[in-house]
Amino acid sequence: MTPDKRIIAAVYHLSKDLGKHFKLQDINLQIANGEFVFLVGPSGAGKSTLLRMMYMDDYPASGQVVVGKFVSTRMRRKTIPNLRRKIGIIFQDFRLLEDRTVFENIALAMKVTGTGMGEIKRQMTEILTRVGLYHKRYDYPPALSGGEQQRVAIARAIANRPAVLLADEPTGNLDPAATKNILELLFKINAGGTAVLMATHDIDLVKSFGQRIIYLEEGRIVRDKEMIYVGDIRDRIDQSKVSRRAEMLSDHEITDGGKE
Numbered sequence: 109m110t111p112d113k114r115i116i117a118a119v120y121h122l123s124k125d126l127g128k129h130f131k132l133q134d135i136n137l138q139i140a141n142g143e144f145v146f147l148v149g150p151s152g153a154g155k156s157t158l159l160r161m162m163y164m165d166d167y168p169a170s171g172q173v174v175v176g177k178f179v180s181t182r183m184r185r186k187t188i189p190n191l192r193r194k195i196g197i198i199f200q201d202f203r204l205l206e207d208r209t210v211f212e213n214i215a216l217a218m219k220v221t222g223t224g225m226g227e228i229k230r231q232m233t234e235i236l237t238r239v240g241l242y243h244k245r246y247d248y249p250p251a252l253s254g255g256e257q258q259r260v261a262i263a264r265a266i267a268n269r270p271a272v273l274l275a276d277e278p279t280g281n282l283d284p285a286a287t288k289n290i291l292e293l294l295f296k297i298n299a300g301g302t303a304v305l306m307a308t309h310d311i312d313l314v315k316s317f318g319q320r321i322i323y324l325e326e327g328r329i330v331r332d333k334e335m336i337y338v339g340d341i342r343d344r345i346d347q348s349k350v351s352r353r354a355e356m357l358s359d360h361e362i363t364d365g366g367k368e
């Protein structure tokens with residue numbers, strides 16, 4: 109990451125005890141505009157807890173989270189909705205409204221930001237086409253596959269054009285084909301300029317892409333590897349290209365471990 113690149117999300121010296129046996133300890137990370145970062149660590153490492161602090165559903169005991177112009181130490185209850193409109197969030201279990209159609213699920217997210225129905229309809233075609241679900245716009249979530257439901261959740265998360273998308277284990281409930289599809293979609297969204305932070309326990313899934321990976325273990329960042337990436341990340345999803353790329357990229361590492 110070059111120093112002049114604008115930081116869209118950052119965590120500074122974040123610490124917090126959670127329960128008796130777990131704490132997040134002195135977490136520091138910065139995500140630049142348009143960057144794609146994986147947050148990797150075993151189950152219980154604190155990935156979801158850290159993401160929750162980044163969308164400010166919980167707060168650090170010490171330290172600070174900054175997302176866009178929002179600063180955790182200065183947040184007030186009534187400014188939370190403003191923050192949530194600036195970031196997109198997706199989860200392993202999709203969290204769609206099951207009694208609303210695909211169209212309605214996405215439209216509701218746009219409505220809360222004050223978008224009128226005429227504008228929603230105009231934008232909806234593009235959004236649904238982007239996630240490949242225009243033909244399913246009047247279906248209800250239970251009638252969709254897991255991968256399709258996650259694509260609806262992604263459409264909803266990006267509907268208000270957030271600068272950053274936080275994804276907590278978004279492929280955790282999906283088979284390999286749907287996983288590939290969702291990763292491709294996230295890379296495509298990132299290629300459009302949205303920064304993405306994706307948490308996963310599945311290191312094997314993500315290590316071949318050559319992206320920056322932040323490793324979390326027992327509530328600490330144990331490694332943060334920044335990589336220079338070349339071209340469109342979507343290329344890397346093609347397994348035949350992955351190892352060649354990874355080899356090429358390993359010659360270009362700009363920092364390695366030990367980052368404060």
Ligand SMILES: Nc1ncnc2c1ncn2[C@@H]1O[C@H](COP(=O)(O)OP(=O)(O)OP(=O)(O)O)[C@@H](O)[C@H]1O
Pocket residue numbers: 126127128130149150151152153154155156157158277308309
């Ligand atoms: N509010 C809380 N009170 C008590 N303990 C908590 C709380 N929130 C999280 N924890 C604990 O923090 C630890 C980290 O949990 P977290 O869900 O963040 O891990 P994770 O890395 O997301 O794991 P997974 O890969 O299984 O999703 C766990 O031991 C959990 O029990």
Ligand SMILES: [Mg+2]
Pocket residue numbers: 155156157276277
């Ligand atoms: Mg989790």
